Amino acid sequence: SQTIHQWPATLVQPVGSPLSLECTVEGTSNPNLYWYRQAAGRGLQLLFYSVGIGQISSEVPQNLSASRPQDRQFILSSKKLLLSDSGFYLCAWTSGGEVETQYFGPGTRLLVL
Amino acid sequence: EDQVTQSPEALRLQEGESSSLNCSYTVSGLRGLFWYRQDPGKGPEFLFTLYSAGEEKEKERLKATLTKKESFLHITAPKPEDSATYLCAVNSGAGSYQLTFGKGTKLSVIP
Numbered sequence: 001s002q003t004i005h006q007w008p009a010t011l012v013q014p015v016g017s018p019l020s021l022e023c024t025v026e027g028t029s030n031p032n033l034y035w036y037r038q039a040a041g042r043g044l045q046l047l048f049y050s051v052g053i054g055q056i057s058s059e060v061p062q063n064l065s066a067s068r069p070q071d072r073q074f075i076l077s078s079k080k081l082l083l084s085d086s087g088f089y090l091c092a093w094t095s096g097g098e099v100e101t102q103y104f105g106p107g108t109r110l111l112v113l
Numbered sequence: 114e115d116q117v118t119q120s121p122e123a124l125r126l127q128e129g130e131s132s133s134l135n136c137s138y139t140v141s142g143l144r145g146l147f148w149y150r151q152d153p154g155k156g157p158e159f160l161f162t163l164y165s166a167g168e169e170k171e172k173e174r175l176k177a178t179l180t181k182k183e184s185f186l187h188i189t190a191p192k193p194e195d196s197a198t199y200l201c202a203v204n205s206g207a208g209s210y211q212l213t214f215g216k217g218t219k220l221s222v223i224p
Contacts, residue, residue, distance in 0.1 A: 006156075032210065034210075041216070042216065043117070043200075043213075043214035043215055043216045043217070044157075044200070044202075044212075044214040046211050046212065049210050049211075051210075057210075059211060090156050090157070101145075101147060101159055101162050102147070102159075102212060103159055104149075104156035104157045104158075104159075105156050106155060106156050107154070107155065107156045109154070
């Protein structure tokens with residue numbers, strides 16, 4: 001069966017510091033991978049998605065970037081965090097195709113102070 | 114632009130009191146509607162995918178239905194463990210990988 005991991009689970013960072021969040025998927029190959037942010041009182045917002053190694057599409061221009069160095073690894077990064085980057089970050093995967101069900105990881109809670 | 118509106122924002126039920134959650138959507142062409150359950154501090158857990166009007170799916174005390182403008186999540190005889198936030202999302206448009214999510218309905222089931 002497929003499993004998706006995210007770490008760290010919780011992170012407290014000062015404004016201006018860098019960020020690296022990691023997501024890995026087990027039990028499948030060539031998945032589509034997604035990064036979402038969930039802010040309090042708002043719906044999930046798609047940040048990036050990737051259909052293959054090195055292929056990244058950005059949905060929202062912002063302070064963040066994403067990379068996919070390996071088939072089942074997806075990384076969310078920032079060079080300098082802003083207060084507005086605080087939120088719950090979720091990684092998701094699908095097995096391919098556009099209308100496939102997205103399965104979510106456990107999430108990373110980020111607090112920028 | 115796709116829009117998803119969920120109502121009510123919050124719902125309190127007595128254990129055993131059946132009810133429904135609503136998800137209204139406006140899309141250019143629906144390709145799939147998804148229901149998820151999210152517990153506090155956790156990632157959303159997949160419940161159902163519906164593809165066309167008239168489709169229904171069931172899982173334990175939950176039943177999801179779909180019309181051309183909305184979807185309902187019916188909860189029959191809920192238990193306290195059904196307490197969670199229920200999220201609705203739609204996928205529309207050829208070539209789009211994006212899901213548009215509603216803000217969710219927070220369900221509390223009181224013993």
